[in-house]
Amino acid sequence: MSTPGTFSIQTLGCKLNYAESSTLSRQLESAGWNVAAPDIHADLYILNTCSVTEFADKKCRQTVRRFKRQNPDAHVIVTGCYAQLKPEELSSIEGVDIVLGAAEKFHLLAHVEALQIGIPVDAVSRQEIDNHTEFHTSYSAGDRTRAFLKIQDGCDYKCSFCTIPRARGKSRSATIDQVIAQAHELVEAGVREIVLTGVNIGDFGINPVDGSRETSFLELIKALDQVPVDRIRISSIEPNLCTDEIIKFVAESERFMPHFHMPLQSGSDHMLKLMRRRYRKQLYANRVQLIKQLMPHACVGVDVIVGFHGETDEYFDETFNFLHELDVSYFHVFTYSERSDTFAAQMTGQIPMQTRRKRNEILRDLSSKKRHYFYHQHVQSQRLVLFEQKTIEMDGKKYVSGYTDNYIKVNCVKSKEIDFNTLEMVQMSKINASGDMIGDRIDQKVYI
Numbered sequence: 001m002s003t004p005g006t007f008s009i010q011t012l013g014c015k016l017n018y019a020e021s022s023t024l025s026r027q028l029e030s031a032g033w034n035v036a037a038p039d040i041h042a043d044l045y046i047l048n049t050c051s052v053t054e055f056a057d058k059k060c061r062q063t064v065r066r067f068k069r070q071n072p073d074a075h076v077i078v079t080g081c082y083a084q085l086k087p088e089e090l091s092s093i094e095g096v097d098i099v100l101g102a103a104e105k106f107h108l109l110a111h112v113e114a115l116q117i118g119i120p121v122d123a124v125s126r127q128e129i130d131n132h133t134e135f136h137t138s139y140s141a142g143d144r145t146r147a148f149l150k151i152q153d154g155c156d157y158k159c160s161f162c163t164i165p166r167a168r169g170k171s172r173s174a175t176i177d178q179v180i181a182q183a184h185e186l187v188e189a190g191v192r193e194i195v196l197t198g199v200n201i202g203d204f205g206i207n208p209v210d211g212s213r214e215t216s217f218l219e220l221i222k223a224l225d226q227v228p229v230d231r232i233r234i235s236s237i238e239p240n241l242c243t244d245e246i247i248k249f250v251a252e253s254e255r256f257m258p259h260f261h262m263p264l265q266s267g268s269d270h271m272l273k274l275m276r277r278r279y280r281k282q283l284y285a286n287r288v289q290l291i292k293q294l295m296p297h298a299c300v301g302v303d304v305i306v307g308f309h310g311e312t313d314e315y316f317d318e319t320f321n322f323l324h325e326l327d328v329s330y331f332h333v334f335t336y337s338e339r340s341d342t343f344a345a346q347m348t349g350q351i352p353m354q355t356r357r358k359r360n361e362i363l364r365d366l367s368s369k370k371r372h373y374f375y376h377q378h379v380q381s382q383r384l385v386l387f388e389q390k391t392i393e394m395d396g397k398k399y400v401s402g403y404t405d406n407y408i409k410v411n412c413v414k415s416k417e418i419d420f421n422t423l424e425m426v427q428m429s430k431i432n433a434s435g436d437m438i439g440d441r442i443d444q445k446v447y448i
Contacts, residue, residue, distance in 0.1 A: 005043030013050025041071035049080030081167035152198030160343035202241025263303035267322025307356025310349035331367035
């Protein structure tokens with residue numbers, strides 16, 4: 001057995017990747033490896049990649065080269081979505097020792113040991129994604145305020161722009177008992193907020209072998225509602241899977257937060273059809289309407305893609321107008337980038353990149369206005385805020401930031417009461433020139 005050294009994991013992409021990276025880190029630490037301090041050279045580098053956009057691919061290549069500049073003698077292992085989709089391309093980058101596909105990354109220790117003792121290893125260890133039906137549990141750790149808990153992986157949808165089914169495989173899930181057990185572990189570790197994450201969490205409970213449904217997301221959240229944690233958040237959920245029953249349950253729950261994030265992608269039914277989405281805009285509008293009817297204070301976030309093939313000015317205007325009228329709180333705007341081996345790769349009607357970027361700016365500006373309006377509605381209201389570790393300097397004072405139940409970021413002057421991982425009642429007093437909410441603690445201890 002070789003002597004473990006220091007390691008560093010860098011994660012690109014989504015919350016799911018962060019949960020999995022944290023699990024890989026715990027595997028290495030349990031084997032005696034030590035986490036290297038930031039910007040200090042390590043003996044082993046792991047890069048957990050994303051491949052949603054072309055920018056993510058470029059970021060991956062740049063990061064590998066930075067690792068080797070920090071320590072030319074270090075071993076470098078690359079895993080994640082990009083590793084599954086383009087393993088040969090990654091393995092050709094100078095300095096990369098092993099590329100691990102989606103099924104192989106959770107066997108990281110065996111590959112690391114082989115590298116250390118000089119056993120010959122394949123540059124690429126990857127199986128075809130359709131053969132991967134095993135689910136590996138994961139959760140993020142190290143931040144007692146919030147943890148990302150992986151409940152589901154893979155996707156059975158075939159959206160024309162998306163590579164994720166090819167990178168992650170078929171929809172598969174943990175069992176409800178596994179999720180509950182890990183949620184209890186997080187509570188015992190002092191975590192106060194759990195965020196449920198996955199690729200398509202609304203499809204929780206599908207058997208990847210035969211596609212049968214064994215349980216449901218609604219059954220899961222009903223079980224999780226009994227776990228003694230302060231807060232539970234639902235990460236991104238498809239609008240067609242965010243059922244009325246789920247919305248009503250969240251509205252009645254004290255643990256599930258009034259915060260929904262649903263990908264829209266386009267406000268044009270024509271574009272939704274081209275994208276092969278499983279809903280039309282009226283269903284989306286109905287979901288938002290029910291959320292705001294039952295929870296007027298709820299935060300609703302939106303994903304939207306601009307510049308997809310065939311998006312004429314008229315179709316973009318349709319999206320803009322739909323979002324303008326919709327009672328939502330913010331957008332995540334993505335500029336479409338071509339991905340090989342997708343249905344969209346064969347489509348015509350390509351939009352000039354300059355037009356795509358301009359449309360991105362227009363929707364980002366609208367999102368900023370939506371966010372400001374949502375914040376403005378809550379000025380002078382009182383809500384519980386869970387404060388985080390990071391402090392910021394403003395006007396010569398130290399502030400601590402945190403989030404309300406409905407996902408408003410609030411900055412309060414740091415004090416003995418307002419510090420890392422405290423849950424305090426705050427009056428939101430004003431919005432500053434930067435658009436940040438400023439609050440004042442109410443002299444009333446709510447949680448110890």
